[in-house]
Amino acid sequence: MLNLFTNRYQAFLPAQGVPVRITLGAPRFKLPYPLTCAVRELAPRREYFSLPLPEFTAAYRADLDQLGAMRIAQRLRQIADEEADHRLVLLCFEDLADARQWCHRRIFASWWKDATGDAVRELSPMTYEQGTLM
Template identity: 65%
Template sequence: MLTLFTSRFQEFRPAQGVPVRITRGAPRFRLSYQLTRTVAELAPAASYFHKPRPAFTDAYRADLARFGAGRIAELLGAIAASEQEHRLVLLCFEDLAKPDQWCHRRIFADWWAETTGDQVRELGPMAGPSPYEQGTLL
């Protein structure tokens, strides 16, 4: 069994599960927990990292589709098995409590739910429902 969540580095608490970095770079600030797991395949590529949201979303979703849910599940499942914990929290930097913020972690969450049927809940505060879920930005 694998249970996925998303959050930002600053909001994560160890009781929530295993922290997993899904960013291109590591945090340059002190964390109150050990961050030893990374899934680089879930980090956005440099080629579209600074693109506007629609282009970014299209390119990121294309990368996810290319990797495939099976391969991503294998990578995440290996972490869960190694840590003996089914709850993984996929982390990045954006503060989604701010109305103007958006983030690849929620694009992943919506793609994962569409692809596998498994929901990925955000553990930190969000300014509103994911715009990706409504299909408005896809």
């Protein structure tokens, strides 16, 4: 069993599951938790960072299509098995509470739902505090 969530580095709480980096670079600020897992294949390529959202989305989803859900699931299950926790939280930088920001982690979540039928919820401290975490 695999439960995927997304969050930002600064809002992640260790009780939410296993933090998994899905960015090209690691945070340059100190985190209050260890960040030992990464799936670099889920990071968007540098060459389309500056594209408008529709073009970025198309390019990123094309990369995900090329990787395939089975290969991604295999890598994520490997992390879950190694960490002995089926809750993986895919992390990046953007604060989605700011309506002007968007992020590849939610594009991944949409693609994953389309590819597998499984939802990937965005977490926040409020989500966890309300006890709605799986």
